[in-house]
Amino acid sequence: MVLAEYLDGVRKTNPLIHHLTNYVTVNDCANVCLAAGASPVMADSIDEAADMAAISSALVLNIGTLDVGKVESMIVAGRSANVRGIPVVFDPVGCGATPFRNRMAAEIMDQVHMSVIRGNISEILSLGGEHIHTKGVDAGESVNSEEARVLAARLAEKWNAVTVISGAADIVTDGKRTIIVHNGCKEMALITGSGCMCSSLIGAFCGASPEDCFGSAAAAMITMGLAGERAWKKYGQEGLGHFHMGIFDEIGKMTGGILTEGARYEEY
Amino acid sequence: MVLAEYLDGVRKTNPLIHHLTNYVTVNDCANVCLAAGASPVMADSIDEAADMAAISSALVLNIGTLDVGKVESMIVAGRSANVRGIPVVFDPVGCGATPFRNRMAAEIMDQVHMSVIRGNISEILSLGGEHIHTKGVDAGESVNSEEARVLAARLAEKWNAVTVISGAADIVTDGKRTIIVHNGCKEMALITGSGCMCSSLIGAFCGASPEDCFGSAAAAMITMGLAGERAWKKYGQEGLGHFHMGIFDEIGKMTGGILTEGARYEEY
Amino acid sequence: MVLAEYLDGVRKTNPLIHHLTNYVTVNDCANVCLAAGASPVMADSIDEAADMAAISSALVLNIGTLDVGKVESMIVAGRSANVRGIPVVFDPVGCGATPFRNRMAAEIMDQVHMSVIRGNISEILSLGGEHIHTKGVDAGESVNSEEARVLAARLAEKWNAVTVISGAADIVTDGKRTIIVHNGCKEMALITGSGCMCSSLIGAFCGASPEDCFGSAAAAMITMGLAGERAWKKYGQEGLGHFHMGIFDEIGKMTGGILTEGARYEEY
Numbered sequence: 001m002v003l004a005e006y007l008d009g010v011r012k013t014n015p016l017i018h019h020l021t022n023y024v025t026v027n028d029c030a031n032v033c034l035a036a037g038a039s040p041v042m043a044d045s046i047d048e049a050a051d052m053a054a055i056s057s058a059l060v061l062n063i064g065t066l067d068v069g070k071v072e073s074m075i076v077a078g079r080s081a082n083v084r085g086i087p088v089v090f091d092p093v094g095c096g097a098t099p100f101r102n103r104m105a106a107e108i109m110d111q112v113h114m115s116v117i118r119g120n121i122s123e124i125l126s127l128g129g130e131h132i133h134t135k136g137v138d139a140g141e142s143v144n145s146e147e148a149r150v151l152a153a154r155l156a157e158k159w160n161a162v163t164v165i166s167g168a169a170d171i172v173t174d175g176k177r178t179i180i181v182h183n184g185c186k187e188m189a190l191i192t193g194s195g196c197m198c199s200s201l202i203g204a205f206c207g208a209s210p211e212d213c214f215g216s217a218a219a220a221m222i223t224m225g226l227a228g229e230r231a232w233k234k235y236g237q238e239g240l241g242h243f244h245m246g247i248f249d250e251i252g253k254m255t256g257g258i259l260t261e262g263a264r265y266e267e268y
Numbered sequence: 269m270v271l272a273e274y275l276d277g278v279r280k281t282n283p284l285i286h287h288l289t290n291y292v293t294v295n296d297c298a299n300v301c302l303a304a305g306a307s308p309v310m311a312d313s314i315d316e317a318a319d320m321a322a323i324s325s326a327l328v329l330n331i332g333t334l335d336v337g338k339v340e341s342m343i344v345a346g347r348s349a350n351v352r353g354i355p356v357v358f359d360p361v362g363c364g365a366t367p368f369r370n371r372m373a374a375e376i377m378d379q380v381h382m383s384v385i386r387g388n389i390s391e392i393l394s395l396g397g398e399h400i401h402t403k404g405v406d407a408g409e410s411v412n413s414e415e416a417r418v419l420a421a422r423l424a425e426k427w428n429a430v431t432v433i434s435g436a437a438d439i440v441t442d443g444k445r446t447i448i449v450h451n452g453c454k455e456m457a458l459i460t461g462s463g464c465m466c467s468s469l470i471g472a473f474c475g476a477s478p479e480d481c482f483g484s485a486a487a488a489m490i491t492m493g494l495a496g497e498r499a500w501k502k503y504g505q506e507g508l509g510h511f512h513m514g515i516f517d518e519i520g521k522m523t524g525g526i527l528t529e530g531a532r533y534e535e536y
Numbered sequence: 537m538v539l540a541e542y543l544d545g546v547r548k549t550n551p552l553i554h555h556l557t558n559y560v561t562v563n564d565c566a567n568v569c570l571a572a573g574a575s576p577v578m579a580d581s582i583d584e585a586a587d588m589a590a591i592s593s594a595l596v597l598n599i600g601t602l603d604v605g606k607v608e609s610m611i612v613a614g615r616s617a618n619v620r621g622i623p624v625v626f627d628p629v630g631c632g633a634t635p636f637r638n639r640m641a642a643e644i645m646d647q648v649h650m651s652v653i654r655g656n657i658s659e660i661l662s663l664g665g666e667h668i669h670t671k672g673v674d675a676g677e678s679v680n681s682e683e684a685r686v687l688a689a690r691l692a693e694k695w696n697a698v699t700v701i702s703g704a705a706d707i708v709t710d711g712k713r714t715i716i717v718h719n720g721c722k723e724m725a726l727i728t729g730s731g732c733m734c735s736s737l738i739g740a741f742c743g744a745s746p747e748d749c750f751g752s753a754a755a756a757m758i759t760m761g762l763a764g765e766r767a768w769k770k771y772g773q774e775g776l777g778h779f780h781m782g783i784f785d786e787i788g789k790m791t792g793g794i795l796t797e798g799a800r801y802e803e804y
Contacts, residue, residue: 022578023291023559024562024563024566024578025566026291026292027292027295027296027460027563028563031459031460031508031509031512034457034458034459034460034508035509040292041362041365042290042291042332043333043365043366044333045368046335047336047368048366048369052365064578065578065580065581067580068581094577097577097579097587098579098587098588098591100581100584100587189570190570190788191570191784192563192567192570238785239781239782239784239785239786239788240567240571240785241567241571241780241781241782241783241784241788242778242781244509244567244781244784245507245509245510245512245513245781246507246509247509248459248507248508248512249506249508249509249510252507252508253507291559294559295560295561295563295564298560299727299728299777299780302725302726302727302728302776303726303776308560309630309633310558310601311601311634312601313601313603315603315636316636316637319633320633510778512777513775513777513778513780514775514777514778515777516776516777516780517776517777518775520726520775520776
């Protein structure tokens with residue numbers, strides 16, 4: 001599929017994206033979905049998690065502010081999505097920071113098959129079984145790029161899921177094909193939800209093109225990165241608050257043409 | 269009452285508006301209350317729901333991210349408001365989407381008397397007993413306007429509550445009188461909380477003028493719609509993020525004069 | 537320590553600030569931490585509250601949307617911080633409004649030693665044992681300034697904690713030294729989180745300079761007040777939405793030089 005078609009697909013199909021996510025960045029995630037042309041719904045009660053997932057086009061599970069009850073709902077929603085072939089996106093926020101997060105992330109991975117897993121290098125390493133100390137929830141340890149690519153591909157194979165590692169350059173791989181995304185700017189780490197919004201946008205794109213989660217994930221990362229660059233260029237001088245709003249501006253105004261022209265990535 | 273007086277009343281009395289609402293749009297709802305001159309307080313623990321409602325000028329119940337515990341708190345708060353004659357505004361977010369939501373909405377309606385009920389056509393139809401599939405939580409099914417008006421009036425009589433159906437044109441009715449509000453713009457559906465903020469603003473206006481919830485509801489819908497139009501006119505070219513902030517700008521700067529001049533509605 | 541060094545310290549050390557806070561202003565609090573150069577993490581499950589506090593530089597406890605479970609987590613996190621000498625900042629939001637809040641605030645104070653306590657005059661009076669009716673959660677009763685300073689110093693001694701009373705002029709005292717901060721503008725009360733963000737910023741500064749919580753608290757209040765003034769000057773004419781974003785702009789662009797030049801305070 002051509003890059004622009006992934007975005008056009010979201011605006012055309014207006015997919016329903018069911019989120020079980022954290023209460024810190026939930027408003028950012030909902031706004032990014034709306035701006036992209038999707039319909040976000042946040043429903044985490046155990047009494048409706050399965051039913052809501054069942055009528056959705058994609059499911060996003062984000063453990064940012066997890067607790068045992070929420071994890072149970074995530075598993076129930078995840079299984080409901082799995083039996084129906086609905087794509088599930090997992091964001092293991094802060095994995096590696098505490099034993100509880102590690103245990104819960106592992107439990108979720110054990111019970112739910114993911115279509116896409118997106119995190120920073122610390123989180124992905126931790127989820128994959130290596131114990132790296134995670135600083136806060138948006139840190140990026142500098143691991144040699146070549147190493148990171150090989151690791152990501154290995155984990156994608158192991159998990160049978162598209163694996164996305166966010167960083168200065170993002171890695172998107174299904175174990176066989178890899179796309180390195182160069183769009184983005186470091187200032188995105190200075191506003192809330194830069195990672196969480198990527199996962200939600202991946203959900204929106206997968207909801208529109210469920211048969212191609214690899215391409216959807218890459219297209220979403222390129223879209224977010226490009227929106228960030230354009231927003232920083234326009235509002236960086238104003239400051240972080242206007243930059244934050246600028247991201248929603250740019251996602252809302254993003255067209256296939258702007259995306260195609262501004263995309264900077266390599267395929268392996 | 270004259271339109272401008274409803275808004276002036278909020279700024280003069282600075283009513284305390286108790287919310288039991290969802291964690292997706294809660295920040296938007298709080299900001300819209302503050303911008304209008306009200307004092308929002310969000311308190312949903314079963315241990316203080318009744319006490320907080322008791323000292324408030326109005327209560328807003330919004331089931332966007334409901335669970336059993338929250339519903340119990342809503343009922344307790346609602347009953348506390350009812351015995352004191354404090355207006356209660358109900359927003360049946362996503363009613364129709366899942367059996368759980370339908371059951372909980374019905375339970376709340378059964379236990380608490382509402383002064384105002386506001387939702388989109390899908391939600392209101394579902395709450396009223398007709399099974400229409402609700403897409404996401406801010407969809408607007410196109411139901412013939414004449415039909416919708418008749419339905420709204422019938423439900424308002426049945427519920428003994430002012431009924432508000434948000435749409436391209438909003439319907440506000442108490443069963444006898446009906447106001448159709450033409451203010452607003454379709455782009456409001458592209459940012460979070462366009463519906464939820466209406467319900468909160470209705471709460472703020474009712475808190476200031478509890479003796480006239482019909483006029484308050486209409487004035488709130490006109491205010492929100494007009495703020496949205498003005499914000500889109502000013503920031504539409506920038507984009508959705510700046511438009512979103514523009515809505516708070518306009519609510520904050522709204523005067524009786526601007527409101528009176530910009531209001532577009534019909535009374536039946 | 538010189539004023540500018542407190543801010544520089546945050547940007548240099550990028551302290552991890554663990555929050556157990558309310559879901560209304562949590563996004564504002566996270567953004568203000570990021571803008572100042574800190575790393576916010578919001579984790580409130582009883583299963584990881586102690587572990588997350590243990591790896592943090594400071595802990596912020598905010599009871600805005602409390603419930604019994606959250607209070608238990610706050611106490612567990614607070615004790616974990618206490619045994620490790622990690623500064624704890626307490627924001628008794630709405631203390632005085634309901635018996636439940638009063639009980640929970642007292643319980644938390646009984647179990648956790650605070651480094652800094654910040655609230656408005658109503659909340660602090662209530663926490664200290666005087667029953668004043670709290671309106672909403674950001675009201676400021678006008679209590680004679682001299683009286684307020686004496687009271688604050690007395691409470692700081694009693695609590696063995698830096699006590700901050702936000703108001704037209706903020707009082708920061710450790711019982712012996714007092715700083716009155718004049719920076720700020722009244723319009724800050726018209727956007728969400730003006731108080732909560734102060735507490736988070738105090739957490740960020742204490743996280744960077746834990747040996748000097750008095751100076752950190754004062755520097756944080758000056759920083760927030762100055763950012764608010766500058767943002768209002770720049771965006772007041774646009775409106776509250778842009779003003780809100782302007783605050784994050786100003787915190788993000790705040791330098792030691794701007795802070796030193798714009799600070800308006802007196803030391804006693």
